[in-house]
Amino acid sequence: MNQPLRMTKQRRLILEELLKNKSHPSADEVYRLVRARLPNISLGTVYRNLELLSESGLIGKLELSGVAKRFDGTVEEHYHVRCVQCGQVRDVEVAPLPEIHVAVQDASGYEIFAHRLEFRGLCPQCRKRRGIGGIEPDAAQSLSDEMGSASTRSSR
Amino acid sequence: MNQPLRMTKQRRLILEELLKNKSHPSADEVYRLVRARLPNISLGTVYRNLELLSESGLIGKLELSGVAKRFDGTVEEHYHVRCVQCGQVRDVEVAPLPEIHVAVQDASGYEIFAHRLEFRGLCPQCRKRRGIGGIEPDAAQSLSDEMGSASTRSSR
Protein backbone atom coordinates (compact mmCIF):
# COMPACT_ATOMS: atom_id res chain seq x y z
CA MET A 1 0.00 0.00 0.00
CA ASN A 2 2.61 2.55 1.06
CA GLN A 3 6.37 2.09 0.93
CA PRO A 4 8.12 0.71 4.01
CA LEU A 5 9.17 3.15 6.71
CA ARG A 6 12.82 4.08 6.97
CA MET A 7 14.04 2.83 10.30
CA THR A 8 15.56 5.91 11.85
CA LYS A 9 17.05 6.06 15.31
CA GLN A 10 14.11 8.15 16.53
CA ARG A 11 11.49 5.82 15.09
CA ARG A 12 13.15 2.75 16.54
CA LEU A 13 13.38 4.26 20.02
CA ILE A 14 9.72 5.32 19.95
CA LEU A 15 8.71 1.82 18.92
CA GLU A 16 10.91 0.23 21.58
CA GLU A 17 9.47 2.35 24.35
CA LEU A 18 5.94 1.56 23.27
CA LEU A 19 6.55 -2.17 23.03
CA LYS A 20 8.07 -2.41 26.49
CA ASN A 21 5.48 -0.13 28.11
CA LYS A 22 2.18 -1.71 29.04
CA SER A 23 0.47 1.46 30.25
CA HIS A 24 -0.60 3.02 26.93
CA PRO A 25 1.35 6.25 27.20
CA SER A 26 0.16 9.51 25.67
CA ALA A 27 2.24 11.26 23.01
CA ASP A 28 3.73 13.49 25.65
CA GLU A 29 4.66 10.55 27.86
CA VAL A 30 6.32 8.83 24.91
CA TYR A 31 8.19 12.06 24.27
CA ARG A 32 9.51 12.09 27.82
CA LEU A 33 10.47 8.41 27.73
CA VAL A 34 12.35 8.73 24.45
CA ARG A 35 14.00 12.00 25.41
CA ALA A 36 15.65 10.21 28.30
CA ARG A 37 17.61 8.24 25.69
CA LEU A 38 17.80 10.83 22.88
CA PRO A 39 17.62 14.22 24.56
CA ASN A 40 17.11 16.47 21.56
CA ILE A 41 14.34 14.55 19.81
CA SER A 42 11.54 16.82 18.69
CA LEU A 43 7.98 16.55 19.98
CA GLY A 44 6.76 16.85 16.40
CA THR A 45 8.82 13.80 15.48
CA VAL A 46 7.13 11.82 18.22
CA TYR A 47 3.66 12.83 17.04
CA ARG A 48 4.43 12.12 13.40
CA ASN A 49 5.94 8.74 14.14
CA LEU A 50 3.14 7.62 16.45
CA GLU A 51 0.77 8.44 13.62
CA LEU A 52 2.85 6.68 10.97
CA LEU A 53 3.49 3.63 13.15
CA SER A 54 -0.19 3.23 13.88
CA GLU A 55 -1.10 3.72 10.22
CA SER A 56 1.30 0.98 9.27
CA GLY A 57 -0.18 -1.29 11.93
CA LEU A 58 2.96 -1.59 14.08
CA ILE A 59 1.23 -0.02 17.06
CA GLY A 60 -2.36 0.74 18.02
CA LYS A 61 -3.91 4.12 18.59
CA LEU A 62 -6.51 4.70 21.32
CA GLU A 63 -8.79 7.67 21.35
CA LEU A 64 -10.50 7.65 24.72
CA SER A 65 -13.17 9.98 26.06
CA GLY A 66 -12.16 13.55 25.52
CA VAL A 67 -8.57 13.49 26.71
CA ALA A 68 -5.22 13.07 25.03
CA LYS A 69 -4.82 10.18 22.59
CA ARG A 70 -2.90 7.20 23.85
CA PHE A 71 -0.84 4.63 22.00
CA ASP A 72 -0.59 0.93 22.43
CA GLY A 73 2.23 -1.50 21.72
CA THR A 74 -0.17 -4.40 21.11
CA VAL A 75 -2.24 -4.30 17.98
CA GLU A 76 -4.79 -7.03 18.69
CA GLU A 77 -8.31 -5.99 19.55
CA HIS A 78 -9.21 -5.42 23.16
CA TYR A 79 -11.10 -3.06 25.41
CA HIS A 80 -9.70 -0.68 28.00
CA VAL A 81 -10.27 0.40 31.60
CA ARG A 82 -9.14 3.67 32.98
CA CYS A 83 -8.61 4.22 36.68
CA VAL A 84 -10.45 7.34 37.81
CA GLN A 85 -7.92 7.86 40.59
CA CYS A 86 -4.48 7.49 38.98
CA GLY A 87 -5.48 7.81 35.34
CA GLN A 88 -3.68 4.65 34.19
CA VAL A 89 -5.17 2.88 31.18
CA ARG A 90 -5.03 -0.91 31.06
CA ASP A 91 -6.30 -3.68 28.80
CA VAL A 92 -9.34 -5.69 29.83
CA GLU A 93 -9.32 -9.44 29.34
CA VAL A 94 -12.89 -9.91 28.22
CA ALA A 95 -14.33 -11.47 25.08
CA PRO A 96 -15.20 -8.97 22.32
CA LEU A 97 -18.79 -8.73 21.19
CA PRO A 98 -19.01 -8.38 17.40
CA GLU A 99 -22.57 -9.74 17.25
CA ILE A 100 -23.81 -6.47 18.67
CA HIS A 101 -23.06 -4.83 15.32
CA VAL A 102 -26.01 -6.62 13.77
CA ALA A 103 -28.42 -5.42 16.46
CA VAL A 104 -27.22 -1.84 16.11
CA GLN A 105 -27.34 -2.04 12.34
CA ASP A 106 -30.96 -3.22 12.45
CA ALA A 107 -31.97 -0.64 15.02
CA SER A 108 -30.28 2.37 13.43
CA GLY A 109 -30.02 1.80 9.70
CA TYR A 110 -26.31 2.58 9.96
CA GLU A 111 -23.74 0.29 8.39
CA ILE A 112 -21.56 -0.44 11.41
CA PHE A 113 -17.82 -0.90 10.96
CA ALA A 114 -16.46 -0.85 14.47
CA HIS A 115 -17.17 -0.15 18.09
CA ARG A 116 -15.25 0.93 21.12
CA LEU A 117 -15.99 -0.12 24.65
CA GLU A 118 -14.36 1.62 27.54
CA PHE A 119 -14.66 1.14 31.27
CA ARG A 120 -13.95 3.37 34.19
CA GLY A 121 -13.24 2.35 37.72
CA LEU A 122 -10.67 2.00 40.46
CA CYS A 123 -7.55 -0.06 39.84
CA PRO A 124 -6.53 -2.64 42.48
CA GLN A 125 -3.81 -0.41 43.95
CA CYS A 126 -6.13 2.57 44.31
CA ARG A 127 -8.86 0.36 45.78
CA LYS A 128 -6.46 -0.59 48.56
CA ARG A 129 -5.30 2.97 49.06
CA ARG A 130 -8.88 4.19 49.23
CA GLY A 131 -9.44 2.34 52.51
CA ILE A 132 -6.57 4.24 54.15
CA GLY A 133 -6.05 7.42 52.19
CA GLY A 134 -8.54 10.02 51.07
CA ILE A 135 -10.50 9.75 47.85
CA GLU A 136 -13.34 12.21 47.45
CA PRO A 137 -16.52 10.26 48.32
CA ASP A 138 -18.47 11.11 45.15
CA ALA A 139 -15.86 10.07 42.63
CA ALA A 140 -18.26 7.49 41.23
CA GLN A 141 -20.97 10.12 40.93
CA SER A 142 -18.91 12.69 39.07
CA LEU A 143 -17.48 9.91 36.98
CA SER A 144 -20.81 8.69 35.75
CA ASP A 145 -21.83 12.27 34.98
CA GLU A 146 -18.77 12.51 32.87
CA MET A 147 -19.38 9.25 31.06
CA GLY A 148 -23.09 9.59 30.47
CA SER A 149 -23.35 6.55 32.74
CA ALA A 150 -24.69 3.79 30.51
CA SER A 151 -24.59 1.59 33.53
CA THR A 152 -27.04 1.61 36.40
CA ARG A 153 -30.17 3.53 35.46
CA SER A 154 -32.53 1.63 33.15
CA SER A 155 -35.42 3.93 32.28
CA ARG A 156 -36.24 5.02 28.75
CA MET B 1 -27.52 20.59 46.10
CA ASN B 2 -26.83 23.89 44.36
CA GLN B 3 -29.20 26.82 43.97
CA PRO B 4 -31.36 27.03 40.84
CA LEU B 5 -29.86 28.62 37.75
CA ARG B 6 -30.95 32.10 36.77
CA MET B 7 -32.77 31.82 33.52
CA THR B 8 -30.99 34.34 31.36
CA LYS B 9 -31.75 34.92 27.70
CA GLN B 10 -28.48 33.26 26.70
CA ARG B 11 -29.06 30.21 28.88
CA ARG B 12 -32.61 29.76 27.64
CA LEU B 13 -31.57 29.94 23.98
CA ILE B 14 -28.77 27.42 24.47
CA LEU B 15 -31.18 25.05 26.16
CA GLU B 16 -33.79 25.53 23.45
CA GLU B 17 -31.35 24.80 20.65
CA LEU B 18 -30.15 21.67 22.39
CA LEU B 19 -33.63 20.36 23.07
CA LYS B 20 -34.77 20.77 19.49
CA ASN B 21 -31.55 19.41 18.00
CA LYS B 22 -31.20 15.63 17.86
CA SER B 23 -27.67 15.57 16.48
CA HIS B 24 -25.64 16.15 19.67
CA PRO B 25 -23.90 19.34 18.63
CA SER B 26 -20.45 20.29 19.86
CA ALA B 27 -19.94 23.48 21.87
CA ASP B 28 -18.89 25.28 18.73
CA GLU B 29 -21.97 24.11 16.84
CA VAL B 30 -24.21 25.28 19.69
CA TYR B 31 -22.38 28.59 19.56
CA ARG B 32 -23.17 28.95 15.86
CA LEU B 33 -26.81 27.94 16.34
CA VAL B 34 -27.40 30.38 19.18
CA ARG B 35 -25.48 33.17 17.52
CA ALA B 36 -27.99 33.07 14.67
CA ARG B 37 -30.56 34.28 17.19
CA LEU B 38 -28.36 36.33 19.53
CA PRO B 39 -25.43 37.52 17.43
CA ASN B 40 -23.12 38.85 20.11
CA ILE B 41 -23.25 35.94 22.54
CA SER B 42 -19.82 34.95 23.76
CA LEU B 43 -18.28 31.55 23.13
CA GLY B 44 -17.23 31.44 26.77
CA THR B 45 -20.85 31.84 27.79
CA VAL B 46 -21.78 28.84 25.66
CA TYR B 47 -19.06 26.69 27.22
CA ARG B 48 -19.93 27.72 30.75
CA ASN B 49 -23.63 27.16 30.28
CA LEU B 50 -23.23 23.78 28.63
CA GLU B 51 -21.18 22.80 31.65
CA LEU B 52 -23.66 24.22 34.15
CA LEU B 53 -26.67 22.76 32.36
CA SER B 54 -25.12 19.31 32.29
CA GLU B 55 -24.10 19.59 35.94
CA SER B 56 -27.65 20.42 36.89
CA GLY B 57 -28.92 17.47 34.85
CA LEU B 58 -30.90 19.48 32.29
CA ILE B 59 -28.76 18.19 29.42
CA GLY B 60 -26.29 15.36 28.96
CA LYS B 61 -22.61 15.63 28.16
CA LEU B 62 -20.87 13.18 25.81
CA GLU B 63 -17.13 12.75 25.65
CA LEU B 64 -16.43 10.67 22.59
CA SER B 65 -13.15 9.37 21.19
CA GLY B 66 -10.61 12.13 21.21
CA VAL B 67 -12.60 14.88 19.57
CA ALA B 68 -14.63 17.79 20.86
CA LYS B 69 -17.18 17.11 23.59
CA ARG B 70 -20.78 16.96 22.46
CA PHE B 71 -23.96 17.78 24.32
CA ASP B 72 -27.25 16.01 24.38
CA GLY B 73 -30.78 17.26 25.01
CA THR B 74 -31.88 13.89 26.39
CA VAL B 75 -30.52 12.83 29.72
CA GLU B 76 -31.42 9.12 29.80
CA GLU B 77 -28.65 6.58 29.25
CA HIS B 78 -27.94 5.38 25.75
CA TYR B 79 -25.11 4.56 23.40
CA HIS B 80 -24.03 6.50 20.34
CA VAL B 81 -23.10 5.96 16.68
CA ARG B 82 -21.03 8.36 14.70
CA CYS B 83 -21.11 8.48 10.92
CA VAL B 84 -17.59 8.32 9.52
CA GLN B 85 -18.68 10.28 6.47
CA CYS B 86 -20.67 13.25 7.74
CA GLY B 87 -19.61 13.17 11.40
CA GLN B 88 -23.17 13.26 12.81
CA VAL B 89 -23.66 11.59 16.17
CA ARG B 90 -26.92 9.79 16.87
CA ASP B 91 -28.44 7.69 19.62
CA VAL B 92 -28.59 3.92 19.28
CA GLU B 93 -31.72 2.10 20.34
CA VAL B 94 -30.12 -0.94 21.90
CA ALA B 95 -30.40 -2.40 25.37
CA PRO B 96 -27.63 -1.41 27.78
CA LEU B 97 -25.41 -4.14 29.18
CA PRO B 98 -24.64 -3.56 32.86
CA GLU B 99 -23.89 -7.26 33.52
CA ILE B 100 -20.59 -6.86 31.72
CA HIS B 101 -19.28 -4.87 34.69
CA VAL B 102 -19.10 -8.05 36.73
CA ALA B 103 -17.10 -9.88 34.07
CA VAL B 104 -14.65 -7.00 33.75
CA GLN B 105 -14.39 -6.64 37.50
CA ASP B 106 -13.51 -10.32 37.86
CA ALA B 107 -11.04 -10.24 34.98
CA SER B 108 -9.21 -7.06 35.92
CA GLY B 109 -9.47 -6.57 39.67
CA TYR B 110 -10.79 -3.07 39.00
CA GLU B 111 -13.91 -1.81 40.70
CA ILE B 112 -15.97 -0.78 37.69
CA PHE B 113 -18.29 2.23 37.90
CA ALA B 114 -19.33 2.87 34.33
CA HIS B 115 -18.72 2.07 30.70
CA ARG B 116 -19.10 3.77 27.39
CA LEU B 117 -19.94 2.02 24.15
CA GLU B 118 -19.58 3.82 20.88
CA PHE B 119 -20.13 2.70 17.31
CA ARG B 120 -18.84 3.96 14.01
CA GLY B 121 -20.35 3.44 10.63
CA LEU B 122 -22.18 5.01 7.73
CA CYS B 123 -25.53 6.68 8.34
CA PRO B 124 -28.45 5.82 6.04
CA GLN B 125 -28.10 9.00 3.98
CA CYS B 126 -24.38 8.51 3.42
CA ARG B 127 -24.94 4.84 2.55
CA LYS B 128 -27.20 5.93 -0.28
CA ARG B 129 -24.84 8.65 -1.43
CA ARG B 130 -21.95 6.22 -1.44
CA GLY B 131 -23.50 4.26 -4.32
CA ILE B 132 -23.59 7.34 -6.53
CA GLY B 133 -21.02 9.80 -5.21
CA GLY B 134 -17.38 9.26 -4.33
CA ILE B 135 -16.31 7.98 -0.93
CA GLU B 136 -12.71 6.90 -0.62
CA PRO B 137 -12.76 3.09 -0.85
CA ASP B 138 -10.75 2.40 2.32
CA ALA B 139 -12.83 4.51 4.71
CA ALA B 140 -13.66 1.39 6.70
CA GLN B 141 -9.98 0.50 6.89
CA SER B 142 -8.76 3.84 8.17
CA LEU B 143 -11.73 3.95 10.51
CA SER B 144 -10.91 0.69 12.19
CA ASP B 145 -7.31 1.82 12.56
CA GLU B 146 -8.57 4.85 14.32
CA MET B 147 -10.88 2.92 16.62
CA GLY B 148 -8.58 0.06 17.46
CA SER B 149 -11.20 -2.06 15.69
CA ALA B 150 -12.63 -4.33 18.35
CA SER B 151 -14.80 -5.79 15.66
CA THR B 152 -13.77 -8.28 13.01
CA ARG B 153 -10.41 -9.78 13.89
CA SER B 154 -10.53 -12.37 16.68
CA SER B 155 -6.98 -13.57 17.29
CA ARG B 156 -5.19 -13.08 20.59
Add this chain to the structure above:
DNA sequence: CTACCACTTAGTAGTAGTTACTATTATCAA
Protein backbone atom coordinates in the same frame (compact mmCIF):
# COMPACT_ATOMS: atom_id res chain seq x y z
C1' DC C 1 -42.06 49.85 42.12
C1' DT C 2 -37.23 50.34 43.35
C1' DA C 3 -32.82 49.11 44.87
C1' DC C 4 -29.53 45.97 45.63
C1' DC C 5 -26.09 42.42 44.78
C1' DA C 6 -24.67 37.89 43.65
C1' DC C 7 -24.82 35.77 39.47
C1' DT C 8 -23.98 36.23 34.68
C1' DT C 9 -22.19 38.20 30.69
C1' DA C 10 -18.97 39.82 26.61
C1' DG C 11 -14.58 40.17 25.44
C1' DT C 12 -10.10 38.77 25.70
C1' DA C 13 -6.02 36.30 27.13
C1' DG C 14 -4.07 31.99 28.25
C1' DT C 15 -3.44 26.83 28.04
C1' DA C 16 -2.86 21.90 26.41
C1' DG C 17 -2.59 18.97 22.86
C1' DT C 18 -1.71 18.58 18.31
C1' DT C 19 -0.55 19.79 13.42
C1' DA C 20 1.92 22.42 9.80
C1' DC C 21 5.97 24.40 7.90
C1' DT C 22 10.91 24.86 6.60
C1' DA C 23 15.65 24.43 6.22
C1' DT C 24 18.86 20.85 7.28
C1' DT C 25 20.21 16.00 7.83
C1' DA C 26 20.08 10.97 7.27
C1' DT C 27 18.59 6.62 5.09
C1' DC C 28 19.14 3.29 1.77
C1' DA C 29 18.84 1.70 -3.19
C1' DA C 30 21.62 1.86 -7.16
Add this chain to the structure above:
DNA sequence: TTGATAATAGTAACTACTACTAAGTGGTAG
Protein backbone atom coordinates in the same frame (compact mmCIF):
# COMPACT_ATOMS: atom_id res chain seq x y z
C1' DT D 1 29.87 6.48 -2.82
C1' DT D 2 26.35 9.04 -4.30
C1' DG D 3 21.94 11.17 -4.76
C1' DA D 4 16.92 11.28 -4.49
C1' DT D 5 13.84 11.45 -1.13
C1' DA D 6 12.21 10.66 3.48
C1' DA D 7 12.77 12.24 8.05
C1' DT D 8 14.37 15.44 11.46
C1' DA D 9 14.72 19.60 14.86
C1' DG D 10 12.84 23.69 15.80
C1' DT D 11 9.28 26.76 15.63
C1' DA D 12 4.88 28.72 14.47
C1' DA D 13 0.12 28.04 14.13
C1' DC D 14 -4.21 25.95 15.23
C1' DT D 15 -8.25 23.99 17.82
C1' DA D 16 -10.85 23.15 21.71
C1' DC D 17 -11.26 24.78 25.84
C1' DT D 18 -10.61 27.45 30.45
C1' DA D 19 -9.64 31.61 33.19
C1' DC D 20 -10.03 36.38 34.08
C1' DT D 21 -12.18 41.03 34.48
C1' DA D 22 -15.04 44.90 34.24
C1' DA D 23 -19.73 45.81 33.15
C1' DG D 24 -24.57 44.30 33.09
C1' DT D 25 -28.84 41.80 34.73
C1' DG D 26 -32.34 38.71 37.11
C1' DG D 27 -34.86 38.12 40.90
C1' DT D 28 -35.77 38.96 45.62
C1' DA D 29 -36.53 41.99 49.71
C1' DG D 30 -38.13 45.80 51.00
